[in-house]
Amino acid sequence: xxxxxxxxxxxxxxxxVAALAGVSSSTASRVINGSPRVTESTVARxxxxxxxxxxxxxxxxxxxxxRSTQTVxxxxxxxxxxxxxxxxxxxxxxxxxxxxxxxxYSLTLLIESxxxxxxxxQLLRRGNVxxxxxxxxxxxxxxxxxxxxxxxxVFGVRPPGExxxxxxxxxxxxxxxxxxxxxxxxxxxxxxxxxISGPLDTTAGQERLQGWRxxxxxxxxxxxxxEEGDYTPSGGxxxxxxxxxxxxxxxxxxxxxxQMAAGALGVLKERGIRVPDDVAVAxxxxxxxxxxxxxxxxxxxxxxxxxxxxxxxxxxxxxxGEQLDxxxxxxxxxxxxxxxxx
Amino acid sequence: xxxxxxxxxxxxxxxxVAALAGVSSSTASRVINGSPRVTESTVARxxxxxxxxxxxxxxxxxxxxxRSTQTVxxxxxxxxxxxxxxxxxxxxxxxxxxxxxxxxYSLTLLIESxxxxxxxxQLLRRGNVxxxxxxxxxxxxxxxxxxxxxxxxVFGVRPPGExxxxxxxxxxxxxxxxxxxxxxxxxxxxxxxxxISGPLDTTAGQERLQGWRxxxxxxxxxxxxxEEGDYTPSGGxxxxxxxxxxxxxxxxxxxxxxQMAAGALGVLKERGIRVPDDVAVAxxxxxxxxxxxxxxxxxxxxxxxxxxxxxxxxxxxxxxGEQLDxxxxxxxxxxxxxxxxx
DNA sequence: CTGAAAGCGCTTACAG
DNA sequence: CTGAAAGCGCTTACAG
Numbered sequence: 004x005x006x007x008x009x010x011x012x013x014x015x016x017x018x019x020v021a022a023l024a025g026v027s028s029s030t031a032s033r034v035i036n037g038s039p040r041v042t043e044s045t046v047a048r049x050x051x052x053x054x055x056x057x058x059x060x061x062x063x064x065x066x067x068x069x070r071s072t073q074t075v076x077x078x079x080x081x082x083x084x085x086x087x088x089x090x091x092x093x094x095x096x097x098x099x100x101x102x103x104x105x106x107x108y109s110l111t112l113l114i115e116s117x118x119x120x121x122x123x124x125q126l127l128r129r130g131n132v133x134x135x136x137x138x139x140x141x142x143x144x145x146x147x148x149x150x151x152x153x154x155x156x157v158f159g160v161r162p163p164g165e166x167x168x169x170x171x172x173x174x175x176x177x178x179x180x181x182x183x184x185x186x187x188x189x190x191x192x193x194x195x196x197x198x199i200s201g202p203l204d205t206t207a208g209q210e211r212l213q214g215w216r217x218x219x220x221x222x223x224x225x226x227x228x229x230e231e232g233d234y235t236p237s238g239g240x241x242x243x244x245x246x247x248x249x250x251x252x253x254x255x256x257x258x259x260x261x262q263m264a265a266g267a268l269g270v271l272k273e274r275g276i277r278v279p280d281d282v283a284v285a286x287x288x289x290x291x292x293x294x295x296x297x298x299x300x301x302x303x304x305x306x307x308x309x310x311x312x313x314x315x316x317x318x319x320x321x322x323x324g325e326q327l328d329x330x331x332x333x334x335x336x337x338x339x340x341x342x343x344x345x
Numbered sequence: 346x347x348x349x350x351x352x353x354x355x356x357x358x359x360x361x362v363a364a365l366a367g368v369s370s371s372t373a374s375r376v377i378n379g380s381p382r383v384t385e386s387t388v389a390r391x392x393x394x395x396x397x398x399x400x401x402x403x404x405x406x407x408x409x410x411x412r413s414t415q416t417v418x419x420x421x422x423x424x425x426x427x428x429x430x431x432x433x434x435x436x437x438x439x440x441x442x443x444x445x446x447x448x449x450y451s452l453t454l455l456i457e458s459x460x461x462x463x464x465x466x467q468l469l470r471r472g473n474v475x476x477x478x479x480x481x482x483x484x485x486x487x488x489x490x491x492x493x494x495x496x497x498x499v500f501g502v503r504p505p506g507e508x509x510x511x512x513x514x515x516x517x518x519x520x521x522x523x524x525x526x527x528x529x530x531x532x533x534x535x536x537x538x539x540x541i542s543g544p545l546d547t548t549a550g551q552e553r554l555q556g557w558r559x560x561x562x563x564x565x566x567x568x569x570x571x572e573e574g575d576y577t578p579s580g581g582x583x584x585x586x587x588x589x590x591x592x593x594x595x596x597x598x599x600x601x602x603x604q605m606a607a608g609a610l611g612v613l614k615e616r617g618i619r620v621p622d623d624v625a626v627a628x629x630x631x632x633x634x635x636x637x638x639x640x641x642x643x644x645x646x647x648x649x650x651x652x653x654x655x656x657x658x659x660x661x662x663x664x665x666g667e668q669l670d671x672x673x674x675x676x677x678x679x680x681x682x683x684x685x686x687x
Numbered sequence: 688c689t690g691a692a693a694g695c696g697c698t699t700a701c702a703g
Numbered sequence: 704c705t706g707a708a709a710g711c712g713c714t715t716a717c718a719g
Binding site: 026027028029030033041042045064066067068069070 | 688692694696697
C-alpha cells in the first residue's frame with residue numbers, strides 16, 4: 004500500500020549537501036537561490052557538493068516554504084477530443100511548453116468543467132498553481148474573469164462581455180486577420196467575396212468578420228453573403244452549403260479557419276465549382292488543414308506557437324509581479340498558395 | 346518582488362477547518378483522507394466546515410508529508426513542433442489528460458533532452474513526479490529503461506534493444522496492425538502489394554512491416570517492395586517516389602501511418618496513378634490525415650485516446666503499488682473508406 | 688557572511 | 704475514536 008514510499012530511492016537532501024560542504028543548510032539554501040551574501044569560496048564548495056551528490060531541490064518543500072508552486076495550469080475545455088483535434092491548440096500548447104522549459108515553471112494540463120465554473124475554480128485551487136492560461140472560446144472563459152482578480156491569468160482569446168476589468172489577453176489582431184485575407188482576395192481581382200465566419204459569440208469570430216467587412220467597404224465592394232461556422236470541417240461544409248443554396252454568386256470566399264475551409268472545399272468540389280478558377284479561397288491558420296488541402300490554401304499564418312510562448316511569458320511576468328510592457332503585437336503573415344491562383 | 350506572496354488571497358487552512366468543526370487537525374485530516382476510524386457525526390461536522398469555507402488541501406504540504414507528489418510527467422521529445430504536429434500524439438495526451446482528471450493525479454508536460462539523458466533524468470527529479478509516461482520513438486527512450494528501475498514509468502512504444510528488464514509498455518499489437526491492413530488489401534483482390542514502412546529503428550516500424558510480410562506470406566504472395574519512411578508526409582512522399590522510380594508495379598500499397606499516406610497520395614496523383622482504381626491504399630491512424638485525404642483513406646483505427654488513458658491508468662497503478670493484471674490488449678479496428686474501393 | 692530557529696500546511700505513528 | 708507531537712525538506716527573518 005505504501006509502495007509509493009519505497010518508489011523514491013535515494014534522494015539527497017539539502018542538509019546532506021550542506022554537511023558535505025561544511026556549512027549550514029541556511030547557507031546552502033542561499034547558494035542555491037543565488038543570494039549575493041555568500042563568500043565566493045563557500046559558493047564553490049556548496050556547488051561542488053551539489054554536483055557530487057546530484058542534488059535536486061524538493062519541489063514540495065520549496066513550494067511550501069515559498070508559498071508558490073512554480074506551476075502554471077493550461078486550462079483545457081471539457082470537450083478534450085475536439086480541442087486536441089484542432090492543430091491550433093496543439094500548437095499553442097507546444098509553444099507554451101517550450102517556453103516553460105526555459106523557465107523554472109512547469110506546465111500542467113487541467114481539464115475545466117464547462118457548466119460548473121465553481122468546480123473549475125476548485126480545480127485551480129486544488130491544483131495549487133501560480134497562474135493559469137485560458138484557451139477556451141466560449142462562455143466558460145468569462146467565468147475566469149472573476150478568477151483573474153485573485154490569480155495571474157492570461158487569456159488566449161478575449162472573453163466576451165467587456166466589463167472594463169483589466170485582464171491580460173495575448174492574441175493577434177483578429178480584425179487585421181480578416182482584413183488581410185480579404186484584401187488579398189481583392190488584390191487578386193475578386194469582387195464578389197463571401198465569407199464563412201467563426202462563431203459569432205466569440206470575439207475572434209466577430210472580429211474576423213469585421214475585418215472582412217472593413218476590407219470590402221474600403222474597396223467599395225458589397226457584402227455578398229456570410230454564414231456562421233463553428234471552426235470544424237463539418238461546420239465549414241454546412242456553411243458553404245447554405246451559402247451556395249442561397250444562390251450566392253461569389254468569385255471568392257474568405258473562411259475564418261483552415262478547418263472550416265477544408266470542409267468548405269469539399270462542398271465546392273462536390274458542386275463542381277473549381278478553386279481558384281471559379282472561386283478563390285483564402286483562410287486562416289497555417290497548419291495541416293491548409294497545406295494538405297487540395298488545392299493548398301492561401302492563409303494567414305498566426306504564428307500560433309509564438310502565441311503560446313507569449314502567453315506563458317506573460318503569466319510568468321504577472322506571477323513575478325513584473326511590470327508588463329505594452330502588449331507586443333503578435334506577428335501576422337499572409338502565405339499565398341494555389342487556392343487564390345497566381 | 347514578492348508579489349507572488351500577495352497573489353494568493355485568502356486560502357483556508359486545515360487548522361481553521363478543524364477549529365470550525367471543533368476537532369483537532371489530526372481528526373480533520375483523517376476525515377479528508379477517508380480514514381475509517383472517525384465517528385459519523387465527526388465526519389459530518391468536518392465536512393460541513395470544509396464546505397462552508399471551501400477548503401482545498403494545499404498540495405505542497407500534502408506532498409511533503411506524504412512524500413508523493415500526485416503528479417505524472419508526460420515526456421515530450423525535444424522536437425516539440427514535429428511532435429505536436431502529429432495528431433497521434435495529441436490524441437495520446439488527450440486520453441491521458443482525460444483519465445488523469447478522473448484521478449487525484451495531474452499531468453505535467455516535460456520536454457526531454459534528446460542528447461543528454463542525464464538532463465532529462467534531472468528534469469524528472471526536479472519535476473518531482475511520481476511517475477512518467479514516455480512517448481518518444483527513438484533512442485532516447487532506451488535511456489528511460491534505467492530510469493524505470495527507480496520510478497514508475499510507462500512506455501507508449503516498446504523501446505528498442507530488448508534487455509530482459511521488466512518494463513511496462515502500453516501499445517497495440519503492431520504486427521497485427523500491419524497484417525490487418527494488408528489482409529484487407531488481399532481481400533479486395535489485390536496481389537501486388539508494396540509498403541511504406543515506419544522508421545526501422547523503431548519496434549513499431551519493424552512490426553508493422555512484419556505484419557505486412559506475414560499477411561503476404563500467409564496468402565502466398567510475394568513481397569513486392571518496401572521503402573522506409575519517417576512518419577511525416579514528406580517522408581511518405583519520398584518513399585512513394587522511390588517505390589515508383591524503382592519501377593515497382595503495384596496494385597496496392599500499405600502505408601504504416603496516415604501522415605505518410607497523405608504524402609504518398611500526392612505523389613500517386615502527381616504521377617497520374619488513380620486511387621483506388623490503379624492502386625488501393627490502406628494505412629494506419631484514424632485522424633485528420635486519413636479523413637481529409639482525397640480519396641479518404643481506409644485505415645486501422647488505433648483508438649489512440651484510449652491508449653493515452655491506458656498509459657495513465659497503468660502508471661497510477663504502478664505508483665500505488667497495485668498488482669498489474671495481464672496487459673489488456675488495446676482494441677484495433679479496420680475502417681474501410683474509398684481508398685480501397687468498395 | 689553565517690547559523691539557529693521558526694514556520695510553511697499537511698500526515699501519521701504514538702498514546703490514551 | 705481522538706489529540707499532541709514530530710516530521711516532511713525547504714526558506715527566511717533575526718541575531719551575531
